[in-house]
Amino acid sequence: MDKNVKIFPWNDAFNTGLTEIDEQHKRLVALLNELVNHLAHQFKSPTPDQVFEQLTQYIEYHFVAEETIWQHYFADDSANQDHRADHARFISDITKIKAELNNLSNTQVMENVLSYLTNWLAFHIVESDKLMAAIVLAMQCGSSFAEAKQHACSNEQLNDSIKALIKSVLGLHSEKEYIKIRIIRYLANCKEDGGMTTTGLQQLAKAAGVDQAEKIHVKKDLVQAIQQVTQETPCFRYNLSSHCSEEDCIWKDECKKMVAIWGYHLN
Numbered sequence: 001m002d003k004n005v006k007i008f009p010w011n012d013a014f015n016t017g018l019t020e021i022d023e024q025h026k027r028l029v030a031l032l033n034e035l036v037n038h039l040a041h042q043f044k045s046p047t048p049d050q051v052f053e054q055l056t057q058y059i060e061y062h063f064v065a066e067e068t069i070w071q072h073y074f075a076d077d078s079a080n081q082d083h084r085a086d087h088a089r090f091i092s093d094i095t096k097i098k099a100e101l102n103n104l105s106n107t108q109v110m111e112n113v114l115s116y117l118t119n120w121l122a123f124h125i126v127e128s129d130k131l132m133a134a135i136v137l138a139m140q141c142g143s144s145f146a147e148a149k150q151h152a153c154s155n156e157q158l159n160d161s162i163k164a165l166i167k168s169v170l171g172l173h174s175e176k177e178y179i180k181i182r183i184i185r186y187l188a189n190c191k192e193d194g195g196m197t198t199t200g201l202q203q204l205a206k207a208a209g210v211d212q213a214e215k216i217h218v219k220k221d222l223v224q225a226i227q228q229v230t231q232e233t234p235c236f237r238y239n240l241s242s243h244c245s246e247e248d249c250i251w252k253d254e255c256k257k258m259v260a261i262w263g264y265h266l267n
């Protein structure tokens with residue numbers, strides 16, 4: 001399992017067809033994934049609020065850019081007003097989250113925040129931005145506003161199937177990534193607290209979905225059980241004599257440490 005967490009995988013179904021907006025959405029997703037990594041690894045510098053600030057500043061910049069385009073094509077149409085209101089609500093929610101940044105060391109709080117940000121962004125793009133962009137693109141090809149709106153709305157059925165697809169892809173993907181975040185955070189804490197414990201690993205294994213984790217009492221077996229449920233090769237401390245080539249594995253440090261200890265006892 002590598003050390004990089006990607007809670008929001010970019011998918012071409014998110015493309016609106018308007019290059020400027022698509023590039024900004026990709027940048028937003030990259031910044032969101034950067035924040036996730038930062039929180040998972042609990043990096044001290046830059047601080048989480050600096051990373052969060054960078055993300056919120058970009059969101060504000062993007063909203064202004066988007067609203068300028070919608071204003072040009074939609075003017076006083078209610079879709080434009082609704083879209084602006086959606087943006088404003090999100091900014092207000094982000095301001096509340098900012099005030100709670102100190103609680104992000106609590107894994108559950110962090111997961112709730114990341115899940116809210118990810119889902120809001122994904123569904124806003126698919127449900128709203130894409131529809132607005134389709135109207136803009138049709139108008140750029142010569143349609144009147146009314147024709148463009150009617151045509152874009154008649155494609156709603158297609159949009160529904162994309163929404164269902166994204167829901168399942170994001171759901172399945174983020175479930176795996178949240179487990180990964182818990183593992184990374186546990187291992188980062190172990191570095192400061194003196195290493196992995198059987199109880200700590202049992203709790204982690206249980207959270208990862210290992211069946212009857214409390215009945216496993218050997219650290220190596222617990223880690224291998226976690227590797228198995230996370231669809232990884234259960235290679236942890238598998239062979240003391242062989243050299244591991246997985247440079248980016250999140251278990252590497254603990255694996256090497258235990259190999260060193262057991263290797264010492266075996267000698």
Ligand SMILES: [Fe+2]
Nearest residue numbers: 066124128129
């Ligand atoms: Fe938008």
